[in-house]
Amino acid sequence: MAFDIKPLARAEELVVRDMDDEVLVYDLASDEAITLNLFAGTVWRACDGTRDVAGLMDKLHQDMPGDLVTEAAVWQALDMLSRCDLLQQRVMAPANRDRRTLVKALGIGAVAVPIVAMISVPxxxxxxxxxxxxxxxxxxxxxxxxxxxxxxxxxxxx
Structure with missing residues (x-):
């Protein structure tokens, strides 16, 4: 079942640098630089292979202020991290949580919107x-x- 997933952050062939409220990840295998905002970076670092989405949310509630952490934001971050090949295995949202539903659930003014930017390096x-x-x-x-x-x-x- 999709809720039983326990994402594990990829660590091989990556160079990681913390920069203020962002995490810069350089993927040596694909020659891509990936920037994670504070929320996406916190989700990625919490993906230790022992936590399911509920466990990730508990960890994020400890690490982030206020009510920024929502299930929709965590699923969106996992989707983005998967697309950037920063997780050991691809993470798919449950069938009732497709990408469009997740974006709607985040809301237009959401503060904890995970942002992941990828740049190909020549x-x-x-x-x-x-x-x-x-x-x-x-x-x-x-x-x-x-x-x-x-x-x-x-x-x-x-």
């Missing part, structure tokens, strides 16, 4: 601008005329 070859710092720095820059030398101005030179 590979070194895609980001190549023919600039180098050290001799040999052009090796990964396939668009440069040389992959060996940097000239004195810091440009890959023939």
């Amino acid at each position: 590979t070194a070859a895609q980001a190549a601008s023919c600039a180098c710092v050290n001799p040999g720095g052009c090796i990964t820059q396939t668009a440069c005329p040389s992959t060996v030398n940097c000239n004195p101005s810091g440009v890959c030179a023939p």
